[in-house]
Amino acid sequence: MESAADLRVADLIDTNGEWDELALTTHFVEEDARLIREIPLSKRQPEDVMYWWPATNGVYSTKSGYWMGRLGHIRGWQDRFGGDNGDIWRAIWNLGGPPKLHHFVWRACTGALATRGRLMDRHIIEDGTCPHCNAGKETIVHTIFRCPLVKSIWESSPFLCYVAEGPGESFMALFAWLRSKLDANGLLEVMALAWGAWSYRNSVVHLEPWQNIDVGVAGFQRLVMDYRTYANAVHRSPPFGGVISRASWIPPGVGRFKLNTDVAMLEEGSVGMGAVVR
Numbered sequence: 001m002e003s004a005a006d007l008r009v010a011d012l013i014d015t016n017g018e019w020d021e022l023a024l025t026t027h028f029v030e031e032d033a034r035l036i037r038e039i040p041l042s043k044r045q046p047e048d049v050m051y052w053w054p055a056t057n058g059v060y061s062t063k064s065g066y067w068m069g070r071l072g073h074i075r076g077w078q079d080r081f082g083g084d085n086g087d088i089w090r091a092i093w094n095l096g097g098p099p100k101l102h103h104f105v106w107r108a109c110t111g112a113l114a115t116r117g118r119l120m121d122r123h124i125i126e127d128g129t130c131p132h133c134n135a136g137k138e139t140i141v142h143t144i145f146r147c148p149l150v151k152s153i154w155e156s157s158p159f160l161c162y163v164a165e166g167p168g169e170s171f172m173a174l175f176a177w178l179r180s181k182l183d184a185n186g187l188l189e190v191m192a193l194a195w196g197a198w199s200y201r202n203s204v205v206h207l208e209p210w211q212n213i214d215v216g217v218a219g220f221q222r223l224v225m226d227y228r229t230y231a232n233a234v235h236r237s238p239p240f241g242g243v244i245s246r247a248s249w250i251p252p253g254v255g256r257f258k259l260n261t262d263v264a265m266l267e268e269g270s271v272g273m274g275a276v277v278r
């Protein structure tokens with residue numbers, strides 16, 4: 001898998017100057033892809049300009065440079081969004097599973113999921129009541145763990161007592177609490193279910209509810225667990241004879257499919273394999 005760390009905005013724009021649908025769906029969760037699609041692209045395609053992100057006006061100042069130099073990039077983000085929660089951020093990045101899952105958990109922890117409760121907190125709407133149960137504010141914790149809309153997800157999992165007992169004041173507080181109660185596997189599974197619950201809720205909000213909630217959520221679990229198996233296999237493969245391919249993936253023509261595969265042989269004799277058809 002190519003690293004998304006080298007991805008540039010230009011990689012998300014096709015030759016016609018439009019957002020590249022395949023690139024968006026490959027690298028982003030649907031909600032973010034939708035937000036990106038809504039960003040209008042200039043037809044004139046002007047030159048890029050330098051923008052210094054730590055400063056709100058985009059202009060470099062020695063003060064912001066000092067701050068950046070002292071805290072570093074990652075610490076800078078943590079400081080902005082997390083204060084003293086460096087521990088939590090490390091836990092998110094070390095969660096295992098695909099980067100899209102980390103991104104979802106990170107957004108849930110920073111309150112960056114657009115529930116009605118969050119929109120009310122930000123004075124965007126006046127009524128933050130949950131439209132699915134009308135039983136209180138649609139907070140992120142309510143939406144993902146406690147709303148009757150997603151109840152069956154948790155009831156059919158071994159984690160019901162955990163998500164029901166844990167603190168409800170914020171997703172981050174609940175995440176920290178779950179982390180103290182569950183092992184790494186359990187935490188990853190709960191976050192996979194949480195991701196599925198949030199996606200199911202969005203399918204209802206966008207009036208395209210999943211046909212079968214259990215099958216839909218199982219898909220998220222499988223995605224997360226398969227990724228872990230694959231990543232472990234690749235990570236643990238002995239570093240001999242490997243050549244890193246510089247070739248980049250090119251979409252197949254209309255009416256054709258491409259099959260990409262990768263195999264890793266482990267020292268103890270087992271084999272890990274991954275394949276994707278697009």
Ligand SMILES: [Zn+2]
Nearest residue numbers: 130132133147
């Ligand atoms: Zn509700």
